[in-house]
Amino acid sequence: MWHFSLCVVLALAVVVTHSVYMWRNPKCSGKLPPGSMGWPLLGETIQFFAPNCTWDIPPFVKERMKRYGSIFRTSFIGLPVIVSTDPDLNYMVFQQEGQLFQSWYPYSLRQIYGKQNVSTLHGYLHKHLKNMVLNLFGHGSLKNMLSDIESVATRNIEAWARQETVELQGATADMVFGLTAKKLISYDLEKSSENLRENFDAFLEGLLSVPVAIPGTAYYKCLQGRKKVMRMLKKMLEERKRNPNKVNTDFFDHVLEELKQADTVLTEEIALDLMFVLLFTSFETAAMGLLVAIKLLTDNPRALKELTEEHEKILKERENPKAGLTWEEYKSMTFTFQIINETVRLANVVPAVFRKAQRGINMYLDMDIALDVDYTIPSGWVVMVSLSAVHLDPVNYKDPLDFNPWRWEGMGMKGASKNFMAFGGGQRFCVGADFAKLQMAVFLHCLVTKYRWQSIKGGETLRTPGLQFPNGFHVKFFNKDYEKNKDPKSELAYYPKQK
Template structure:
């Protein structure tokens, strides 16, 4: 009888404890009223719903359904973190201007573990230092003086190589081209591994990033860690070679070279941290740029009118040029009005980044709700850039819509490169690469669509069955 009473007590205690835990999970403490929404299952939250593949370029169903149910602000839980998702353009614009006052830089736990380790979510001096060094390598002056011409040379070469293939999978080939170009900017040479296609790995990185950070054999995160370790070994070997060269008085001044120079001056520039920074930059650029490039090519091929306008604009550039053997100038790049419309429209539709993450550092009060300190604020670019109240027929590729877009509307509803003082340092480089590729394509080559091109959100942009084209040289 006593044993039965003991078991009854333990079972009752367990039921009460679990029930209490579930209640507190679903009703987090807050000095005010939390936004509407659901925290989902304990620990798991609503992560699986967030990761469901949507066979459309539209706003991911997880976001769209909750926006319709709760409005532009709702709470949820993703991968064990309490999150408030915002699709309110005015609030987003305001909060991104309050960096280090209301919010601070934050990356998902998976990214923190994969990339910058303990330093990834630190802001202030570290972020400003890295951004300053990076802009010295890819900023406006570098773009004008050398990167514009270098990108044209590389893209000319790559598209000529594409003509030798019976068919080209655009995303994969664009990723390989971007990988080579970005690697040379950052490290002075292309990062290679004879056993693996590194550009393909970096392209799958964002997908693997959006998982639970479970280091268990068989999980995507585990496989990602293992591959990351191989890539980091390659970067570390290169770093050691560059440090030896620097000690002998050699430094070519690229991004890695400047970090090597700073290693004796800045305590946070450890070999491990520098290797992870390089890895993070490669991971952040290769997939995003190649996805945007692929979508731009697909959309232009699907729109004969846009292709015609694009071709006429670039042929006019060639006509006005004094010498036929001259490459693109900065002035010509800036003059590409319709081309920049095409780029903006592709970036708007692509919404390549799954979200802009910030950690709340003090309670934020908005519209009667409170977003508690320590919670994660998630801004979804697609929810802004595919908003039918701002963009007529938002899923339609229409470059000409940018003729009449006002500056304030663009600032609040077009955030392909983030916002505030955390705007992506590589924004202009990305646009230059896209513009140059479009220029080389329509003036020298003919692309014929073969198959594929279906897009999905996972929630990152994906081409589910590839996008294959045939490339041939234009006849004079």
């Protein structure tokens, strides 16, 4: 009997050993990039999601870059992945959207964003939805939003200045979400019986966390938040159907008009997923960008001084000092654009994006990538484009961890390039990028021309790998006109106190 038991144990050992060997040495018709596949099924998931407090390239990526080079293989929860920190390969991956690659998100993210969200749709349907969104966030529409954005920023900062301290992470999120939700679905928190905003509180934390849907985990909270938001959006949609607006006033109205068309490709499920994604992505980038910008300016008085001078010059050259911002004044904010570029480069709010190979790809033959070794990406494998590795590469940016807006001098308002992909690239370049930049620029104008601020506590960052401020960022705001009248010679009337 013991002979049989021994044989079973040995057989199991052989099977397990063989399985582990095959997992760690996947078949490939060409040459795979170097790397480790980690443990079967689990892969290197835990290492990837390990929290860190650095602004630098995530340790998971940085350690493997040193060991394997700019392109390496790994796996997350049973999924084989090629990680690219190479600017040329990243650029080509974005450019080959719909040909060699297609947009892809892990199952856990699809559960949160929605199975029919615009990020996972392809071809004509994706193009159609993108054009719908551009009607809201396009150049002409943004011009019309300028005064609304300025009013919202002015009103919020005035309220903050009346408070003893302000927790800026929540305050900026509330402000930007309020504006975005109003433009999308005419949502007004003060008039609504339900708080739509609070369901997004832990969303980014859960979005980029270990996808374990157990009560108490960040991922579970994220899923529950989505369910609540979707119920509220569904309720709003039904209400709007019963009582339609006579004139199209928000994006919801345009969606309803589209749903009425006999030949539409839009469904209610797609429309609701679209609303959900737009609500999150259009406010999260701008809110986090503003928070990071204020934190960086607090620690860099020279940059704050030059930014303030640029905006005070706008006021001095204005015929009517009480008039609102004009589009021409917005476009003249050269140093402000440099601040925004540098902020989003350092923040890396979205640290990585994913694409799936449509077929087996030889990097040298199919993509004309000049590498020392001719690597192959097998069909069905996912490429993780590491944006932070490009944005924080000393080859691309001297002293990459330094906040240096002057590095952007003469480069204008940056779009996408091989070395700058904060808003993605290719066909999937973020359609809300200009909206986010406009909000940041207008807010900074309203802030530095009338107020100064002092950091009280918090401001520490954590990446998991998404960016968070776990202790918030508590700030005290002061009205500069009041301070100048109180003490005209005081420099503290203009610039924050430094610790």
